[in-house]
Amino acid sequence: MRSIICAAVAACCSLLPAPSVFAQSQAQRGEYLVTIMDCTGCHTPGTFLGKPDIQRPLAGSEVGFQIPGLGIFYPPNLTPDPETGLGKWSEADIIKAVRTGIRPDGRQLVPIMPYHSYSKLTDADARALASYLKSLGPVRNQVPSPVGANEKPSAPYLTVVMPQ
Numbered sequence: 001m002r003s004i005i006c007a008a009v010a011a012c013c014s015l016l017p018a019p020s021v022f023a024q025s026q027a028q029r030g031e032y033l034v035t036i037m038d039c040t041g042c043h044t045p046g047t048f049l050g051k052p053d054i055q056r057p058l059a060g061s062e063v064g065f066q067i068p069g070l071g072i073f074y075p076p077n078l079t080p081d082p083e084t085g086l087g088k089w090s091e092a093d094i095i096k097a098v099r100t101g102i103r104p105d106g107r108q109l110v111p112i113m114p115y116h117s118y119s120k121l122t123d124a125d126a127r128a129l130a131s132y133l134k135s136l137g138p139v140r141n142q143v144p145s146p147v148g149a150n151e152k153p154s155a156p157y158l159t160v161v162m163p164q
Contacts, residue, residue, distance in 0.1 A: 026127065026128045026131050026132075027128075027131060027132050027135055029124075029125065029128035029132075030128040030129050030130075030131050030132020030133070030135070031132050033121075033125055033128060033129045033132070034058070034129065034132060034133070037118065037129075039058060039078065040052070040057055040058060042061060042075040042112075043058045043059070043060055043061060043075045043076070043077070043078050044056065044057050044058060044059065044061065045059055045060065045061060045062055045141065046062075047061065047063075048061060048063035048158060049063060056139050056141060057136075058077070058078040058079055058133070058136065058139075059077050059078075059079050059081075059085070059139040059141040060074065060075055060076050060077035060078070060084070060085070060141050060142075060143035061074055061075040061143060062074070062143060062144065062155055062156070063155070063156045063157060063158060064144065064146075064147075064153070064155060064156070064157040064158070065110070065112050065157060065158055065159075065160050066153075066157045066158065066159040066160060067110060067111065067112065067160050068149075068159070068160075068161070069149055070110065070111075070149055071146055071147050071148045071149045071151070072146065072147040072153050072157045073110045073112070073146050074143040074144045074145070074146065074155065074157075075143065076143055077139065077141050077142075077143060078133055078136075079133075079136045079137065079138050079139040079141075080133070080134050080135075080136060080137075080138045081138035081139055081140050081141070082138070083140065083142075084139075084140050084141055084142045084143075085138060085139065085140075085141075086133060086134070087138060089104055091127065091130035091131060091134060092130075094129070094130035094133055094134070095126045095127065095129075095130050097109060097115070098115060098118045098121070098126065098129065098130070099115060099118060099119045099121060099126060100115060100119065101113060101115035101116075112160060
């Protein structure tokens, strides 16, 4: 009986492709991470309006989040556009922001950004993510600036109610 099972396992395993077929390039790994981390869910124009602009993925959102007591924040452009996106950020800058919530200018990202969870990325995954974002085609798309808690916004926003 044991030899029959071993023969069946061996036959099954011989059908599997060699491990190199499963190997991913860094860009493919980064794209995979962007997908499972749902970066496009916040950072793609039109997503919050029910009409994601698939021609401008990760180019930032024109709809923001209101966080009571903090203000309204618009998901930024994650493409490498030098004026409206991450084009002037290094891969190390992106990794630091994703893992710690601190931008290169020292500003803290808002709590809606799950950097606490993303701090658990392996070094290889963090590099793959940053590399993928830097490899995208730049999209010029200026999102609205953050609005203070007592300021009037000029662009649409969603209200986030934090549990107490």
